Amino acid sequence: MSLLASVPTGGRGAHARMAFAVPAAAVVLLVAAAAGCSSSTAPDGTAAAPVPSPTVAAVPATVLPVVGNPTNLTVQPAVGAGQGLPPTKLVVKDLVTGTGTPATSSATVTVNYVGVLWNTGKTFDASWTGGQPATFPLDQVIPGFAQGIAGSVSDAVAGMRVGGRREIVIPPALGYGPQGGQGSIKADDTIVFVVDLLDVTAAATGTAPTGATPTSTAAANG
Incomplete structure (x- = not known):
């Protein structure tokens, strides 16, 4: 043409x-x-003002709660609040690596623990308050607590061994979900436990203590 x-x-x-x-x-x-061929000058001959680039909001980084007294298993750890967006998957951090018997999903464990809310760092439960450890069959606790101790293949989390202390961050899907839990645990709260693994019994025996936060509501009522 x-x-x-x-x-x-x-x-x-x-x-x-x-x-x-x-x-x-x-x-x-x-x-x-x-x-x-656009002009960089205004009609009156002066330099045109530059057009600002749009501002992109920064996504807050996820920072796990700081743990005070992290390695002394004779002292209750002090657990702060998380920062940024809480993780959507199970996250663990070993503060002390145990060398004893490994925990399995079918075991009964004896632990000391502190549980706090990710957003505020408020403690909602602690075995230390009663002055003695708690014993749980892992098939009677919320999934995130059990997987945080025994391990989770899907989340690439290895199991704990006796003598270890671990920080466990549990998203709502592995915790109490949209219904929330007892006390100050609201709907879709991310919760954090610091757990000391003191003993492991190979088979799940007995029942979880009444009122202990990690207990699965369904398991406790089943």
Whole structure:
């Protein structure tokens, strides 16, 4: 396709014109070039103000709660609040790595623990308050507590061994979900436990202590 243009010629008088073809692609290039030549000055000749780039809000980094007294298993640890967005998967951090008997999902464990809310660091339960450890069959506790101790293949979490202390961050899906838990645990709260593993019995025996937070409501009522 071409467009026709004309220019004056020397023949047949001063007003004679000659037609010739101009490729359409050339016209397109000329128009595009003209459109791209934007002026950096205002109509009055002054420099135009730069157009600011849109601001992108920074996503808060996830920082696990700080644990005071992290390695002394004879002292109750002090657990703070988490920072940023809480994790959506099970997260663990070994504060002391145990060397004793490993925990399994079918075992009964004896533990000391402190439980706090991710958002505030408020303690909602602690075995230390009663002055003695708690014993739980792991099949009677919330999934995040059991997997945080015995391990979880899907979350690439290894199990604890006796003598260890571990920080366990439990998302609502592995905790108390939309119904919330007892006390100050509200709907869809992320909760944090610091657990000392004191003993492991190979088979699940007995029942979880009444009122202990990690107990699964369904298991306790089943």
